[in-house]
Amino acid sequence: MFNIPNFILPDVLLLIFPFIVIGIRLFVTTRSQLPWRLANIGFIAIFLLLNLIPLAGGSGKLFICNWKVDDFGVFMREVLMVSALLGMWLSKDYFEHGGDKKPPMHQIAEFIGAIAFATFGGFTVVSACDLLTFFLGLEIATIPMYALAAWNKRDQYGSEAATKYILMGSVATAFELFGFSYLYGFSGSLHFDEIQAAVASGSSPLLWIAVLFLFCGIGFKLTLFPFYTWAPDVYEGAPTPVTAVLSVTSKATAIAFLVVLVYGPLSPIQDKIAPLIALLAGVTLFVGNLGALKQSRLRRFMAYSSIAQAGYIMVALLGPATTAKTAIIYYLFVYAVSNYLAFFVFGIIGHHREETFQSLRGLSKQNPSLAIALAISMFSLAGIPPLAGFFGKFHLFFSGASTGHYTLVAFAVLNNVIALFYYLQLIKAAWVDEPDGHLNPLRLTKRQREVIILLSIAVILLGFVPFLSNNIFAGFMN
Amino acid sequence: MNLLNCLILAFLLFGIGVWGLMRRRHLIGMLISIELMLNAANINFISFAYFTAHDATAGALFSIFVIAVTACEMAIALAIIVTMYRRHKSLDVDQLRDLHD
Numbered sequence: 001m002f003n004i005p006n007f008i009l010p011d012v013l014l015l016i017f018p019f020i021v022i023g024i025r026l027f028v029t030t031r032s033q034l035p036w037r038l039a040n041i042g043f044i045a046i047f048l049l050l051n052l053i054p055l056a057g058g059s060g061k062l063f064i065c066n067w068k069v070d071d072f073g074v075f076m077r078e079v080l081m082v083s084a085l086l087g088m089w090l091s092k093d094y095f096e097h098g099g100d101k102k103p104p105m106h107q108i109a110e111f112i113g114a115i116a117f118a119t120f121g122g123f124t125v126v127s128a129c130d131l132l133t134f135f136l137g138l139e140i141a142t143i144p145m146y147a148l149a150a151w152n153k154r155d156q157y158g159s160e161a162a163t164k165y166i167l168m169g170s171v172a173t174a175f176e177l178f179g180f181s182y183l184y185g186f187s188g189s190l191h192f193d194e195i196q197a198a199v200a201s202g203s204s205p206l207l208w209i210a211v212l213f214l215f216c217g218i219g220f221k222l223t224l225f226p227f228y229t230w231a232p233d234v235y236e237g238a239p240t241p242v243t244a245v246l247s248v249t250s251k252a253t254a255i256a257f258l259v260v261l262v263y264g265p266l267s268p269i270q271d272k273i274a275p276l277i278a279l280l281a282g283v284t285l286f287v288g289n290l291g292a293l294k295q296s297r298l299r300r301f302m303a304y305s306s307i308a309q310a311g312y313i314m315v316a317l318l319g320p321a322t323t324a325k326t327a328i329i330y331y332l333f334v335y336a337v338s339n340y341l342a343f344f345v346f347g348i349i350g351h352h353r354e355e356t357f358q359s360l361r362g363l364s365k366q367n368p369s370l371a372i373a374l375a376i377s378m379f380s381l382a383g384i385p386p387l388a389g390f391f392g393k394f395h396l397f398f399s400g401a402s403t404g405h406y407t408l409v410a411f412a413v414l415n416n417v418i419a420l421f422y423y424l425q426l427i428k429a430a431w432v433d434e435p436d437g438h439l440n441p442l443r444l445t446k447r448q449r450e451v452i453i454l455l456s457i458a459v460i461l462l463g464f465v466p467f468l469s470n471n472i473f474a475g476f477m478n
Numbered sequence: 479m480n481l482l483n484c485l486i487l488a489f490l491l492f493g494i495g496v497w498g499l500m501r502r503r504h505l506i507g508m509l510i511s512i513e514l515m516l517n518a519a520n521i522n523f524i525s526f527a528y529f530t531a532h533d534a535t536a537g538a539l540f541s542i543f544v545i546a547v548t549a550c551e552m553a554i555a556l557a558i559i560v561t562m563y564r565r566h567k568s569l570d571v572d573q574l575r576d577l578h579d
Contacts, residue, residue: 132540139547143554150558159561160574166555167508171499173551174515177544178492181522185485188531190540233577300579 018113025109035109091241099350114144161237176217182210200268222254235303244343285311319399327395334392341377341455362435382423388462484525491518
């Protein structure tokens with residue numbers, strides 16, 4: 001009766017997993033490490049299982065007609081699992097002593113459960129084949145994030161950030177839902193294949209209103225230009241590990257949402273919505289870069305940096321399906337690894353000092369390895385050649401340029417110069433500036449040191465791997 | 479009653495929601511405005527399902543799911559607002575000024 005095909009096994013496990021972790025916590029003492037160990041084993045097991053799924057190519061495999069597992073979905077799942085795993089490792093220390101002058105957090109099992117639910121929402125978005133599953137996936141991915149942002153009840157900034165986030169997020173949901181309703185009205189069906197057929201057979205004002213509402217809604221979640229204003233406040237107010245999870249998991253889910261939409265039901269009109277995407281991408285990366293120039297607090301700086309990164313990723317959406325999907329997945333891996341490396345370094349600084357540029361001064365003398373890790377992650381985010389970020393950006397721009405959007409690509413490359421300037425400012429603070437006044441010494445725990453070494457190696461290796469083997473990333477999707 | 483009337487009603491409701499969201503300075507009022515916007519989408523779904531769609535059940539079902547999801551969202555929103563209230567003793571959004579550039 002229960003005949004579960006093995007390609008959806010990771011999804012099923014991830015759905016059951018948070019219930020097990022939260023359930024176990026009821027039977028052990030507060031100080032027990034059992035839920036934490038179990039969560040580690042579970043996340044790593046699911047990640048390994050995902051790697052065992054053979055690449056299918058083509059349209060993927062279906063489960064009950066609206067759950068599709070294709071190559072893009074499997075790779076996106078891996079990105080989301082990497083993000084969940086790293087987010088969990090980053091958060092562990094915040095349950096023992098607080099960071100950035102905030103009190104420590106509580107209820108680690110529920111925290112991990114919420115991250116797992118958000119990840120499952122991302123899984124649902126990438127495998128959805130109809131609007132209902134799609135909508136539910138997006139909500140499952142977002143609702144735990146609201147709770148995560150407000151996790152530290154004794155921190156006044158946390159509750160303010162969460163209030164702003166949930167107000168903006170709910171408005172975004174309403175816009176998306178309104179767009180979905182017009183899309184349903186236009187095509188008369190919820191299934192993506194039928195919507196695609198209806199879109200291909202002719203357009204009407206209803207379709208364009210739907211597209212407009214959908215882009216408004218996802219603009220909020222992806223922090224695109226007119227709708228990005230909540231992001232710096234929320235990124236700054238939320239606890240640091242939550243900011244990291246927000247900037248990777250939530251962004252990856254939103255990008256996946258756009259990819260599924262643009263290359264699925266809306267693919268017949270992709271060339272007509274290209275100007276809209278190009279405009280949003282160009283303005284977003286410009287505004288993000290300008291905003292980051294004048295920041296002095298680290299997490300606010302990362303918020304503007306991630307707004308700009310969202311703009312860069314949008315550039316790829318102009319290209320043909322295979323190129324764009326490959327570029328986006330590769331870039332998301334690189335972005336996740338570089339971003340988490342930066343957040344681990346900021347987290348260590350935040351445990352002992354304030355999270356500002358001031359606290360970075362003299363880092364190269366006090367703790368050279370930490371300064372090197374910071375430089376690696378910043379150079380990768382800025383896109384300096386030997387590191388992974390350069391090749392990621394190269395693929396994104398290549399995808400945009402392959403359909404002839406040279407102006408936008410040139411604009412994005414020029415913007416990269418501004419980006420380089422502010423990333424270099426951070427490196428200058430760590431390597432050149434002398435500390436003024438007394439700064440608390442930094443101590444690394446064993447886990448932090450191991451993760452930072454692992455991530456640094458990953459950032460460097462991801463830059464070389466595509467050249468060692470021609471087809472690791474080039475030809476996996478047709 | 480025809481499709482156009484229902485669509486206009488839904489659009490007006492959505493507009494009232496957006497207007498209320500911008501005019502209201504009270505958190506509960508803003509939540510109610512958001513609820514109006516979500517319900518406008520529900521009316522759209524149901525009217526499309528009733529008048530035009532060849533897959534009518536799906537549209538009606540969608541609105542039921544939306545109601546459930548909205549309930550979850552509002553539960554979390556109210557929980558967050560309660561923590562806000564405990565700290566500030568008021569529900570005015572203009573006090574959300576600790577985080578800024």
